[in-house]
Amino acid sequence: MSATDPAPAGEPLDFSELQRMAGEILGVDPDRVQLDVSFARDLAADSLDLVELIMAIEDRYQVSLPPERLEGMRKVGDLWEFLQEQHGAA
């Protein structure tokens, strides 16, 4: 299954999948992708890396991150929180 195939509807969110996607796109060990970890400081992700990750997440979970929320995506936990919020709303 590629990271860009949409997840089947109704499937519960799986944090390990986010870890795997972030690990692949940011070029880090998935185990380093934890909720309290900073994209920029801890995972050396710049704004382009973050946009690429968010595009992959949007494709995978069929969600859309409003541009004004991009600024708030500082830690892995921010992205996870957004995903849970979207998932609950679906």
Add this chain to the structure above:
Amino acid sequence: MTGSDGAGLRVAITGMGLVTPIGTGVEAVWESLSRGRSGIGPITQFDTTGYPTRIAGEVRDFEPELYMDRKTARHVARYCQLGLAAARMAVEDSGLRPSTMDPDAVGVVLSSGAGGMEEIERGHRMLMERGVSRISPFTAPMMITDIAAGLVAIELQAGGPNYAVVSACASSGHAIADGFEVIRRGDAVAMIAGGAEASLTPLMIGAFCQLSAMSRRNQDPAAASRPFDVGRDGFVMSEGAAVLVLEEMGHAASRGARIWGEVLGAGASADMYHFTAPDPEGRGAARAMRAALRKAGIGPEDVDYVNAHGTSTQLGDIAETLALHQVLGERARSVPVSSTKSMTGHLLGAAGAIEAAACVLAMDRGLVPPTINLEDQDPQCDLDYVPNRARPAEVRVSLSNSFGFGGHNASLVLGRGPSANAKGA
């Protein structure tokens, strides 16, 4: 060989890095060049159904992660991956460590003819199929033709003059010429100079098919690139990268570097004739060669070997032959002239650099690489093209030609290094 008109510093070649369809690394490439081995085969990088040309020179089994981390590999186009690999090899070969030097000391001129063509095509496909929000944020930096030079500066910490020269198939000839001039005028101690190309893409191959510029000898790929042969039917596109480390001679000598050879001169000109066709009389090409010899402070009588542009097109091979007659005069028929594109195919923006490396190796090894597939020589191409077999020869001075669409001409004059294995002819 003093190799200078006295106007500037001397420029040694102290490192070479090669990633090509006929091998990766200097020795693998030399093995193929000296044995007359073709690197041409069926295109495997995309489905060529419906294409009149379905062959090319691909770099096979390239593993970008041997030369860069996984994230960098993901975020640069293939031409940059090949270019960085060649640059790393060249710098390692030279023994220079730019990160420990004054940041202004080492610069990069790394050219490409087409840049990140596959990323342009991918980005455009996403735009058409899924809209603007699906274009990767990396598309812009991945597609531009200059970014390999920037990437090499970042990865190798080389902070001197940094850019790409773009002149189609003459790009890396001009890159080496520029690197040479930067050192000659004292603006850097060393320059990482060459070219990288990876444009075997559906659009690029298709566009060149429409020009009827490429060989259609799909059933016999190894015989498709046949410069100066009556059966030639166009060039064969290839990918790859070739990078030289150019270094101020005094600096190279003081650190005891191995000196592969010397850049003695470089010349450039425009055909002023046509977008894609060469001047049929080769006048622009001849002026570039003469300018290079003038800068080297030598005459045509000093040239021992010519590595021809020799792409295997009808018009180009004849025009270059006429140009060589104009430049070499009475000696034209006695100077060995070969086209290593018969083996490598045409690396476009990397062609000038791989061919400069071929000259350096010919001088170093005392062996002139052949023009393969030369079975029935075109009577309009009447020089000694070293047909089919490498030939032992003492080569002190080589001339290397690169000509590009747009009528860009670049010629380099290269000299032998002090430790060459000089074999008498």
